[in-house]
Structures are given as structure tokens and as C-alpha cells.
Amino acid sequence: VDARAHRITSLHLDGSAVFDSDVIALAQLLRSPACTLVHISLQHNYISPTGGDALKKAVKYNTRLRTVDLSNNQWMGLPDFEPSGAEVLRVIRERLDNNSRGVSNLSAMKRLVGP
Numbered sequence: 001v002d003a004r005a006h007r008i009t010s011l012h013l014d015g016s017a018v019f020d021s022d023v024i025a026l027a028q029l030l031r032s033p034a035c036t037l038v039h040i041s042l043q044h045n046y047i048s049p050t051g052g053d054a055l056k057k058a059v060k061y062n063t064r065l066r067t068v069d070l071s072n073n074q075w076m077g078l079p080d081f082e083p084s085g086a087e088v089l090r091v092i093r094e095r096l097d098n099n100s101r102g103v104s105n106l107s108a109m110k111r112l113v114g115p
Contacts, residue, residue: 009039010039014043019046020048020050023042026058039066040065042069056091060095
């Protein structure tokens with residue numbers, strides 16, 4: 001990954017024909033400790049719960065990210081996420097909220113699982 005990409009704080013790819021494979025690649029970037037992205041907008045693309053799950057896992061490790069907009073994504077002609085994606089979106093929102101409050105998602109997981 002080019003070091004210059006780590007200096008970007010906002011990424012807007014609305015209506016850019018982004019698919020799950022693209023989001024999976026983006027999720028790899030988000031897991032890098034050097035990534036400085038704070039806001040991502042991926043509205044009006046073709047992201048399914050599979051891509052959402054990759055973002056969910058990346059946000060677990062990325063403490064800088066504050067907003068991810070996945071509204072109006074379509075997969076196979078269905079508006080927004082199918083019901084299986086609702087839980088993915090809920091976890092992403094919860095993790096972003098933790099980031100905004102300065103709470104590590106990793107320490108939050110440890111509290112849920114126990115020692």
C-alpha cells in the first residue's frame with residue numbers, strides 16, 4: 001500500500017460501482033495501524049452483507065474511523081441490505097460509536113467474553 005494513501009482522512013466512493021471484492025480490499029487497508037481514514041462514504045453501490053462483514057471486522061481494529069455510510073446499497077436488485085445484513089450494520093455502528101468515545105473495540109470484546 002502506498003504510504004500516501006495513509007494520509008487520506010475522507011474517502012467518498014458514492015455511486016462508483018463498488019462491489020464486495022472492493023470493500024474487502026478496503027478493509028485490509030483499514031486494518032493497518034497507519035491508516036488515517038476517519039470518514040468513508042460508500043452510498044449507492046453494490047455492497048452486500050459479505051462486504052459489510054469485512055468492514056465490521058476491520059472497524060474492530062481501526063480506532064480512527066468515525067463514520068461509514070453504506071446507505072442505498074443494492075445487491076441483486078434488493079434495496080439496502082437484506083435482513084441478514086442488519087446485524088452487520090448494527091455491529092459496525094456500535095464499533096464506530098466506541099471509536100468516537102475512545103473505547104477500544106478489542107477491550108469491549110474482552111469484557112463480553114471474559115478472561
